[in-house]
Amino acid sequence: MSLQLSPFFPVLIFVGLLLDQTCLVSSEPQVPCFFIFGDSLVDSGNNNILKTAAKVNYPPYGIDFPKGPTGRFTNGRTAPDIIGQFLGFDNFIPPYANVTDQEISTGVNYGSGGAGIREESGRHVGDRISLPRQLLNHVKTISRISALQSNKTFTAEYLNKCIYLANIGSNDYVSNYFIPTIYNTSKIYTVDKFAVVLAEHYREQLTVHTLSHFV
Numbered sequence: 377m378s379l380q381l382s383p384f385f386p387v388l389i390f391v392g393l394l395l396d397q398t399c400l401v402s403s404e405p406q407v408p409c410f411f412i413f414g415d416s417l418v419d420s421g422n423n424n425i426l427k428t429a430a431k432v433n434y435p436p437y438g439i440d441f442p443k444g445p446t447g448r449f450t451n452g453r454t455a456p457d458i459i460g461q462f463l464g465f466d467n468f469i470p471p472y473a474n475v476t477d478q479e480i481s482t483g484v485n486y487g488s489g490g491a492g493i494r495e496e497s498g499r500h501v502g503d504r505i506s507l508p509r510q511l512l513n514h515v516k517t518i519s520r521i522s523a524l525q526s527n528k529t530f531t532a533e534y535l536n537k538c539i540y541l542a543n544i545g546s547n548d549y550v551s552n553y554f555i556p557t558i559y560n561t562s563k564i565y566t567v568d569k570f571a572v573v574l575a576e577h578y579r580e581q582l583t584v585h586t587l588s589h590f591v
């Protein structure tokens with residue numbers, strides 16, 4: 377699951393630039409909130425309650441994580457966990473499945489193992505929260521934050537200060553394009569064309585779809 381698409385790079389570079397200026401002794405986070413979208417590289421527990429083979433809330437997953445197994449697809453912290461710590465957050469950004477009103481204003485992790493940019497990617501593994509559905513969950517989060525802050529101008533300004541990380545796309549290859557017996561994308565697109573179509577779909581979802589819902 378190491379395929380990377382070029383649209384990731386602007387996000388990662390942006391985070392990198394910010395970290396250069398990080399003052400690690402400060403107790404206030406660098407930004408008020410951090411929102412995370414993606415697949416198993418970022419999931420921190422959203423798949424625990426889904427019907428899927430892509431479930432990891434049992435040992436040895438989490439053996440190096442303070443709380444043990446949590447639904448992270450790793451022995452320890454994920455990259456967003458580490459970025460969140462560098463940004464100065466005291467706690468890990470909670471998974472959407474468990475987020476409380478007390479925590480929601482500092483950010484949410486929508487990641488879901490097996491998910492792709494396309495709705496159907498990963499279908500053969502079981503349930504998963506595709507990027508389109510992660511973005512719908514984000515729209516619900518915005519409504520919750522807006523209700524809690526009860527000032528639309530304030531909420532719009534607040535959300536503009538947040539960091540948004542998206543790491544998704546490898547399952548659109550390994551759990552879609554490269555399994556021609558189950559998925560038809562390789563019959564419709566050449567490899568190059570699929571990359572272009574996927575990147576365009578990604579861009580559309582991240583911009584048009586969500587920005588139109590911003591407060």
Ligand SMILES: *[C@@H]1O[C@H](CO)[C@@H](O)[C@H](O)[C@H]1NC(C)=O
Pocket residue numbers: 425473474
């Ligand atoms: C998250 O919620 C599920 C049920 O919705 C519960 O079983 C689980 O213990 C919760 N996890 C955490 C870390 O609170």
Ligand SMILES: *[C@@H]1O[C@H](CO)[C@@H](O)[C@H](O)[C@H]1NC(C)=O
Pocket residue numbers: 527528529530533
């Ligand atoms: C709402 O938030 C804006 C921006 O922070 C602020 O200027 C304004 O005074 C707030 N309105 C109320 C009614 O608190």
Ligand SMILES: *[C@@H]1O[C@H](CO)[C@@H](O)[C@H](O)[C@H]1NC(C)=O
Pocket residue numbers: 496560561564
């Ligand atoms: C490809 O499969 C999808 C369902 O995953 C279906 O909606 C679509 O019509 C199919 N397209 C072709 C050209 O077979």
